[in-house]
Amino acid sequence: MDQNEEQKSRSTSFESLDILIMKWKDGTFREIIDDWKWIFTYSMKYKGAIAFYLILGIFSTSLGLVGSIAGKYLIDIITGYQTDKLWLLITIAVGSAIFGLVFGSIISRITAKLGIYINNDIQSDLFDKIIDADWMEINKYTNGDVLNRFTGDAGTVSGNAISWLPSIIIAIYQFIATFFVIMHYDTVMAILAFASAPFLLAVSRFVIKKQREYSKKVREMSSEVMTFEVETFYNFDTIKSFGIADQYSRKLRWWQKKFKDISLEYNMFSIKTNIYLSVVGMLVQFTVFGYCLWRLWTHAITYGTMTLFMQQRSALSSSFNSVLGIIPSFLNSSVSAHRIREIVQLPKEVHIPKSNELDKYADKGFSVKMRNVNFAYVKDNKVITNSAFEANPGEIVALVGPSGEGKTTMLRLILGLIRPQDGNAIIRAYDGTEVEMNADTRHLFSYVPQGNTMFSGTIAENLRMVKEDATDDEIVQALKISCAWDFVSKLKDTFNSKIGERGRGLSEGQAQRIAIARAVLRNAPILLLDEATSALDITTERTVLRNIIQQHPNKTCIVTTHRPTVLNMCQRVYRVMETKVTELSEADSSKMAMDF
Helix, strand or coil: CCCCHHHHHHHHHHHHHHHHHHHHHCCCCHHHHHHHHHHHHHHHHHHHEEEEEEEHHHHHHHCCCCCCCCHHHHHHHCCCCCCHHHHHHHHHHHHHHHHHHHHHHHHHHHHHHHHHHHHHHHHHHHHHHHHCCCCCHHHCCCHHHHHHHHHHEEEEEHHHHHHHHHHHHHHHHHHHHHEEEEHHHHHHHHHHHHHHHHHHHHHHHHHHHHHHHHHHHHHHHHHHHHHHHHHHHHHHHHHHHHHHHHHHHHHHHHHHHHHHHHHHHHHHHHHHHHHHHHHHHHHHHHHHHHHHHHHHCCCCCCCCHHHHHHHHHHHHHHHHHHHHHHHHHHHHHHHHHHHHHHHHHCCCCCCCCHHHHHHHHHCCCHHHHHHHEEEEEEEEEEEEEEEEEECCCCEEEEEECCCCCCCHHHHHHHHCCCCEEEEEEEEEECCCCEEEEEEEHHHHHHCCCCCCCCCCCEEEHHHHCCCCCCCCHHHHHHHHHHHHHHHHHHCCCCCCEECCCCCCCCCCHHHHHHHHHHHHCCCCEHHHHHHHHCCCCHHHHHHHHHHHHHHHCCCEEEECCCCCHHHHHHCCEEECCCCEEEEEHHHHHHHHHHHH
């Protein structure tokens, strides 16, 4: 590590120490302790390996000290022309170096393996919590924020969960052992060596405030540049379609100039600061070196003792900074753990074990009913008010209405992703058994949402995500029912053909038909289509719907649509408008179909 990096590390350590003291005073230090208790629940699974890591670390540090002392006596022997015990000391010095290398490699290997294990443990648990989190609660976080916690914060925690405690114990041990080794030969030397590190750290405090300001500006600017880059690449097709690529090229260069200016300004400040601290450091070093020369000149110490002192003075300062350097890691891990715990502690989805009792009625179909439902995403801003809904086996039931009035919200209520504040949404078997919609009733549904929902991979992989053991024949049959086999059969690898992210390589209509095929392959008793046939022509649309009903006559089919052809095929039509869900009469439905 060069002097500039050491200065930054010392400043960060001092800043982190100030934060810890502040949290202790304002009573929030307890949060940090709670965060680390949570981290230790993972690290303690590997307490045996951690103890082995600690023992190796202390032994390796001890060997380093033994090697340094052996080196001192070697120098004394050579300079004094004394050859007794020469080969013994050479053996000790070389052996210490070799064993230190071996132990260091083992420690590195243990750290890497345990870091990966803990990272996987944290991510696995966090993934399960995210998947099972209440829909309303998890959607308060942006996808980017959740992903950052899942990857970045989990990585920060796992990187320190194993090494933090052993590292601080080893660093403290090294500091104390080194101090007493130096003091054994010269007490004043030990005091000077001890004083040098905190002196430099104290001096660095004068520049922390300015450095924090620059560091904050650089981080903020870096985030803004990254945001611009991510949004640009995500909306690449839109930029190309509008022909405004040159405009975005100019914007990129403008952001680059701003980032360059603030980075170079920070760099100049760091250079000036480094010069100042280097001068101070050299004064301290020359003072220590001068004392050593005086002691050597007065024959109070030998050349070997002077070499040992100069070497261990640096080790003492390094171990002192290592102890303080752990504080930022301790604090950063606490912050990351707290961010992960926020997700982990989100309320779970509602699970009703009784839901599994419905499976035996699947062949005869289910009714979907809502009674006196009220729902609002935000308090006092209702999306659905005192509304009822019903769809029965063998029926196609439509939800129509202007965009943004609540059709998709109705489907979320039916899926149990959200729950009504008043009233209930239930699934009912033919014998009258009723269960409220919840996470455990969702396996009885096939769902085709709005937009392109394809994943990168093969067409078969996209279909098998809902039925892992599906045979090739079943896949072909599902593609035929959705009228997708017409174009899939002409592809070079048919259903094993690869498609890109978000269905790149397919038209919107083709992607929509494959999404419908996926729902068909699941063959659940209830099918939800959210504008799922909007990209199909009228003939294909009618064919697909007929095929679905013929595949399973007792299937309950619920669609949101603006297409008149669908309305003509529906047994019931509900209009969603001004927070009310209203069943239309046959005459109103026919008139609405004609008005489209």
